[in-house]
Amino acid sequence: MNLAVAKNETGRPLSDSFAIARDRLPGAAEARRAAFEAYERTGLPNRRIEDWKYTDLRALMRDVLPLAPAPDAAALNAATAALKVQAFKGARRLVLVDGVFAPTLSDLNGLEKGLAVRTLREALEAGDTTVQAQLFSPDSANPMVALNSAMMTDGVVIEIANGTVLTQPLHVVHITSAATPVATFTRSMLHLGKGATATLVESYAAAAGAKAYQVHDSLVVAISDNSRLDHVRLVEDSRDAFNISSAVVTLGAHAHFNTFGMVSGGSVSRYQATIAFAGEHAKVETNGVNLLNGKQHADTTLFMDHAVPNCASREIFRAVVDDSGHSVFQGRIIVRPHAQKTDAKMMTRALLLSDDAEADNKPELEIFADDVTCGHGATTGALDESLLFYLRARGLSEKEAQALLIQAFVGEAIESIVNEDLRELAITAAQRWLEARA
Numbered sequence: 001m002n003l004a005v006a007k008n009e010t011g012r013p014l015s016d017s018f019a020i021a022r023d024r025l026p027g028a029a030e031a032r033r034a035a036f037e038a039y040e041r042t043g044l045p046n047r048r049i050e051d052w053k054y055t056d057l058r059a060l061m062r063d064v065l066p067l068a069p070a071p072d073a074a075a076l077n078a079a080t081a082a083l084k085v086q087a088f089k090g091a092r093r094l095v096l097v098d099g100v101f102a103p104t105l106s107d108l109n110g111l112e113k114g115l116a117v118r119t120l121r122e123a124l125e126a127g128d129t130t131v132q133a134q135l136f137s138p139d140s141a142n143p144m145v146a147l148n149s150a151m152m153t154d155g156v157v158i159e160i161a162n163g164t165v166l167t168q169p170l171h172v173v174h175i176t177s178a179a180t181p182v183a184t185f186t187r188s189m190l191h192l193g194k195g196a197t198a199t200l201v202e203s204y205a206a207a208a209g210a211k212a213y214q215v216h217d218s219l220v221v222a223i224s225d226n227s228r229l230d231h232v233r234l235v236e237d238s239r240d241a242f243n244i245s246s247a248v249v250t251l252g253a254h255a256h257f258n259t260f261g262m263v264s265g266g267s268v269s270r271y272q273a274t275i276a277f278a279g280e281h282a283k284v285e286t287n288g289v290n291l292l293n294g295k296q297h298a299d300t301t302l303f304m305d306h307a308v309p310n311c312a313s314r315e316i317f318r319a320v321v322d323d324s325g326h327s328v329f330q331g332r333i334i335v336r337p338h339a340q341k342t343d344a345k346m347m348t349r350a351l352l353l354s355d356d357a358e359a360d361n362k363p364e365l366e367i368f369a370d371d372v373t374c375g376h377g378a379t380t381g382a383l384d385e386s387l388l389f390y391l392r393a394r395g396l397s398e399k400e401a402q403a404l405l406i407q408a409f410v411g412e413a414i415e416s417i418v419n420e421d422l423r424e425l426a427i428t429a430a431q432r433w434l435e436a437r438a
Helices: 014-024 028-039 071-087 121-127 129-135 143-151 385-392 399-413 420-436
Strands: 092-097 115-119 155-162 168-178 183-191 195-205 214-223 228-236 242-251 256-263 266-278 283-292 298-308 313-319 326-335 341-354 358-367 374-380
Touching: 014 028, 014 143, 028 143, 071 092, 071 168, 071 195, 121 129, 121 155, 121 183, 121 374, 129 183, 129 214, 143 183, 143 214, 143 266, 143 358, 155 228, 168 183, 168 214, 183 195, 183 256, 195 420, 214 228, 228 266, 228 420, 256 298, 256 313, 256 399, 256 420, 266 283, 266 399, 283 298, 283 326, 283 399, 283 420, 298 313, 313 326, 313 358, 313 399, 341 358, 341 399, 358 374, 385 399, 399 420
Parallel strands: 092 168, 155 183, 168 195, 183 214, 195 228, 214 242, 228 256, 242 266, 256 283, 266 298, 283 313, 298 326, 313 341, 326 358, 341 374
Antiparallel strands: 115 155
16 A cells, blocks of 8 residues: 655654653653554545545545644633634633643633543543543554644543533633734543433634634543533634544443534534444434535534443535535445434435535445334435525525525424523524525
8 A cells, every 4th residue: 555654744754743842741641642543554544545435535635734832821821712602601611722731711610519520631631540540542554543643732521420411501702813824723521420411512613814724623522321411513723724533432231312403614624423322312413504605614514322221323514615615525324233223314405506616415324233213314415496596586696596495404403402501502503604604
């Protein structure tokens, strides 16, 4: 196999950048070295790897940029201004600026009983072997996850005790402020104890002047028996940014995971999530929306691993693509031999607003049990001309009519957000995209 040597923007091999950055990387030196070696064996993934056939990072991203410097006072000031757009009432904010936790911008006072929050750096430097084992558990066979394992500088480690019902959503905000092309590497972990309930929000945004940066993020989640996690993920990076993120979620018995994600920013984004059922009668609801125009490329790749009986999963994905945008949805459901009584379905719909827009939908079912209910569907189409005519005949401009129909199209997915304030936050983000359309 011919492997390309990964280089950063300076033309220096990435291994040199890893060596230079090593002093800034907290703890777990051996685990990091092994992860970086795993990444180097493949380098940036390309279309010859089946899971990456629609998102060839060697062609789209080309290089891994050097690690962003720690934020200074100017960076924190710029991040403060950017936070005003991302804020919503009632949330506990946890802010990462240029890949580093920013305590002055975060809300760590008066933590609810049963909630513990610390930084990834603190967890790694403390040498907590249990936490380290969980943090380095994501699939190292995935080259971008392996690279994140090697280079992660900070993040948040959230632990919620058994029986705790959090009244405040936890809002992890990623802000990039650097005016020069740099990369950030973050990883966060959430452990939800038995019988606990929580809401987690992740936002990705750029401060004024941030350009052509790369975000490499990863999330590790464990949802214990009889617990529920509501998860919302909003990507509004700058229009020339790259966002490569992953999630690994494990569910216990009778656990419930309700997740919604929306991508409206960035030049190239890829979100890959592996959701594993480890206990019976667990339930997963995943909803996603891509809002793309210009030459934006957004890839959502989900892997549902039904390994135990009597579990259910639902996937609903919507894409609205204008200009020369490219939306990708890959959904794989595997039902293992002992996972009888599995109920799994996925549906993806794409709305193409121009002749050059593209949507690739790739549903996959791998079923090794005989008593299951599984199915998938995919549709692609354009706006209904008769509805457009009806709205325009009542005084709406073409752009206003299109916006109304687009809002209705993505509304089913957004309505899956339980928290009313969070639902409004997602609607506002969608409106910003609609207003920015030419």
